[in-house]
Amino acid sequence: MSALTAIITAESREIQNQALDTFCESASLGQLLAECASLEEFRRSSPNLYEQVRALFFLYAIHRFHIPRKPGLRLRGNIPFEGYNDLLRRRFEEAIQRLLALQRTNGPDDGTSSALAAAYRSLGFQTLANQVRASVRSVRGNQWMFRTGHPSDHPLRILPLLVQKRGGLFPVLHESTPVRMDLSHSGWSDIFFLGMDFPEGARVLNISIDLAIKDHGSSGVPRPPVEVFFRVIDTPTIRLVSADLGAVAEVTSFGQLFDFAADYLGLLKAAVIASGIVPPGMEGVHQPIGDLLTRLVGPGLGFEIVSQVNGIPKGSRLAVSTTLLSSIIAVCMRATGQTSSAEGPLGEGERRTVASRAILGEWLGGSGGGWQDSGGIWPGIKLIEGVCSGAARTSSAFSTSGAWGSSPRSP
Numbered sequence: 001m002s003a004l005t006a007i008i009t010a011e012s013r014e015i016q017n018q019a020l021d022t023f024c025e026s027a028s029l030g031q032l033l034a035e036c037a038s039l040e041e042f043r044r045s046s047p048n049l050y051e052q053v054r055a056l057f058f059l060y061a062i063h064r065f066h067i068p069r070k071p072g073l074r075l076r077g078n079i080p081f082e083g084y085n086d087l088l089r090r091r092f093e094e095a096i097q098r099l100l101a102l103q104r105t106n107g108p109d110d111g112t113s114s115a116l117a118a119a120y121r122s123l124g125f126q127t128l129a130n131q132v133r134a135s136v137r138s139v140r141g142n143q144w145m146f147r148t149g150h151p152s153d154h155p156l157r158i159l160p161l162l163v164q165k166r167g168g169l170f171p172v173l174h175e176s177t178p179v180r181m182d183l184s185h186s187g188w189s190d191i192f193f194l195g196m197d198f199p200e201g202a203r204v205l206n207i208s209i210d211l212a213i214k215d216h217g218s219s220g221v222p223r224p225p226v227e228v229f230f231r232v233i234d235t236p237t238i239r240l241v242s243a244d245l246g247a248v249a250e251v252t253s254f255g256q257l258f259d260f261a262a263d264y265l266g267l268l269k270a271a272v273i274a275s276g277i278v279p280p281g282m283e284g285v286h287q288p289i290g291d292l293l294t295r296l297v298g299p300g301l302g303f304e305i306v307s308q309v310n311g312i313p314k315g316s317r318l319a320v321s322t323t324l325l326s327s328i329i330a331v332c333m334r335a336t337g338q339t340s341s342a343e344g345p346l347g348e349g350e351r352r353t354v355a356s357r358a359i360l361g362e363w364l365g366g367s368g369g370g371w372q373d374s375g376g377i378w379p380g381i382k383l384i385e386g387v388c389s390g391a392a393r394t395s396s397a398f399s400t401s402g403a404w405g406s407s408p409r410s411p
Helices: 003-009 020-026 029-045 049-069 081-088 092-106 110-138 143-147 266-274 289-296 320-335 348-365 371-377
Strands: 173-177 179-184 203-209 226-233 238-242 247-251 302-309 381-388 396-403
Touching: 003 020, 003 029, 003 049, 020 049, 029 049, 049 110, 081 092, 081 110, 092 110, 110 143, 110 348, 173 320, 179 320, 179 371, 203 371, 226 320, 238 266, 266 302, 266 320, 266 348, 302 320, 320 348, 320 371, 348 371
Parallel strands: 238 302
Antiparallel strands: 173 226, 179 203, 203 381, 226 302, 238 247, 381 396
């Protein structure tokens, strides 16, 4: 067994927690390449998610930070167009195999290692995202979203009350959500690839808060800082608007909706998908999005979602992205009859569904948030803690206990 594979599979915490740098700094180029070959074989054969992910990030770090520093490495190399195209299309397994074949033929070089590092890193996050998809899919009420792959199969409909004009205008559905503030936490242990090592050490105490922001003549009265508005429009498109970012998109195709990096509205797109309005199973569908809107809303109609984050700067540590996702998902679920009521507080089961879909939205949109960030959905102060899963190190499960009048459970 290779030295790095032994670290990943060790039962001893002392061995398991060794730094990768300790081995790599003293290893030669040949030793690192041999270790990479062993890790590649190991991550492809291991059925254990923890082992797969850790091996992928070992491979990323070795190719990105250590191999380029070793004497004897050629600085120039050609990257095959097919491999580059695989990276762009998120076909990371195919990219890795093309690049490894090139390395076996031409020998190692800096360019190939750089491309392999990008592919291994992306595949690591894709593996985690697939686990998030599987976890969300296991929640009762979410399975249908992954089985619906054609507009004619879509089971949702916009509520009739939202399609009936009043005074010449469609009614507006409004959702407002508090943010969550951590009173204490265990070093971002909600991020999956950090919490997998020691999930039972993850413990978070957070509180849902409204904010009193005195700005532009506001009275400064505390209110939920995240707001979302939903309405039907007389155009067969999905209009997404971020009022605080000043960004607008008219989505007219499925490809445009699933292109999260095209503009500043990736989070809104992810929320529309995670809410089930355009289910994840629709990715790659070639039919016009108007076919879906005709079934969902009616002929010649579409819908508009406007989000507004009030007075919270970037880096606030208030889980704004997850709160925004949760708020959009909640208003979309209300608009399509996925909640017991279009108004009032969400039920306990509905909060769990929103939380699970918000985590999916985080990973779809690329922000990669964790389970503790959905704390704002539940009122009051919450103690959220991690527990070991039933099968050792295959995944992490989390439970939530309430205090001071709230009693949430794990999503």
